[in-house]
Amino acid sequence: MKRFDGKTALITGAQRGLGLEIAKHFALHGANTVLMDVSDAVIGAAKEIEFKFQTKSIGLKGDVTKIADCANIVQKTLDSFFKLDILVNNAGITRDNLVLRMNEKDFDDVININLKGAFLMCKAAAKTMLKQREGRIINISSVVGQMGNAGQANYSASKAGIVGLTKSLAREFASRNILVNAVSPGFIMTKMTENLKEEAKEKLLEMIPLKRLGMPEDVAKAVLFLSSDDSSYITGQNIAVNGGIYL
Numbered sequence: 203m204k205r206f207d208g209k210t211a212l213i214t215g216a217q218r219g220l221g222l223e224i225a226k227h228f229a230l231h232g233a234n235t236v237l238m239d240v241s242d243a244v245i246g247a248a249k250e251i252e253f254k255f256q257t258k259s260i261g262l263k264g265d266v267t268k269i270a271d272c273a274n275i276v277q278k279t280l281d282s283f284f285k286l287d288i289l290v291n292n293a294g295i296t297r298d299n300l301v302l303r304m305n306e307k308d309f310d311d312v313i314n315i316n317l318k319g320a321f322l323m324c325k326a327a328a329k330t331m332l333k334q335r336e337g338r339i340i341n342i343s344s345v346v347g348q349m350g351n352a353g354q355a356n357y358s359a360s361k362a363g364i365v366g367l368t369k370s371l372a373r374e375f376a377s378r379n380i381l382v383n384a385v386s387p388g389f390i391m392t393k394m395t396e397n398l399k400e401e402a403k404e405k406l407l408e409m410i411p412l413k414r415l416g417m418p419e420d421v422a423k424a425v426l427f428l429s430s431d432d433s434s435y436i437t438g439q440n441i442a443v444n445g446g447i448y449l
């Protein structure tokens with residue numbers, strides 16, 4: 203018997219990066235997975251998971267900023283798996299610039315996808331979870347939501363907003379046994395960080411007490427913990443997976 207046998211996990215922004223890694227970890231531990239993304243590549247990613255882990259996986263194209271897409275994704279999840287146990291709000295973008303050069307569109311796009319998208323997905327999933335009287339929601343925030351970052355005012359604000367959203371939903375849904383938590387990754391080895399210059403990487407490593415960048419699986423393991431029975435008395439929390447760069 204695997205840890206997530208019989209469970210259904212829906213992960214947004216799951217065609218690559220942290221979302222894909224999280225989906226693979228759920229599949230490895232027996233869960234049925236629904237991968238959602240604006241990119242068509244999500245269909246192939248789900249097929250690969252099904253083949254590799256011998257669990258059921260579907261890839262659905264959708265945009266977290268569109269309320270109809272969010273409702274549709276939840277409905278299709280129910281059509282295939284009859285319930286939705288876990289929602290991971292992972293879809294996110296960056297549009298970095300110093301504030302004086304940041305245009306309104308870049309601010310709005312980041313807030314819309316990173317924060318409003320999570321709100322819309324929570325709303326869509328909560329309808330089902332409230333009926334089930336059970337559910338887990340994990341929202342992916344970021345260390346820069348906690349400490350700020352020059353050139354990322356839009357992104358930091360969206361990620362700090364995720365923490366406020368998480369705590370409020372944790373309070374609203376606790377009586378129905380829906381636990382809502384956040385995970386705040388630090389600097390993780392993904393496409394986002396692989397192009398860092400050697401010098402920048404060295405500077406970064408000096409600031410990280412554990413002296414390494416994080417791996418996608420470090421984040422996935424924290425998400426799985428918050429989705430499992432091992433965390434049944436934890437809600438409204440923000441777990442930092444950052445090697446100690448912000449304490």
Ligand SMILES: NC(=O)c1ccc[n+]([C@@H]2O[C@H](COP(=O)([O-])OP(=O)(O)OC[C@H]3O[C@@H](n4cnc5c(N)ncnc54)[C@H](O)[C@@H]3O)[C@@H](O)[C@H]2O)c1
Nearest residue numbers: 215219220239240265266292293294344387389390392394
């Ligand atoms: N990589 C890091 O070091 C790091 C650190 C802290 C937080 N994070 C957060 O983790 C999450 C994943 O990051 P990543 O590095 O894997 O990024 P990524 O760019 O590789 O993946 C993000 C995914 O979200 C999808 N997406 C974008 N807009 C969407 C929309 N409107 N609807 C649905 N899907 C959409 C993209 O297509 C992409 O597949 C993000 O929320 C990011 O802010 C990442």
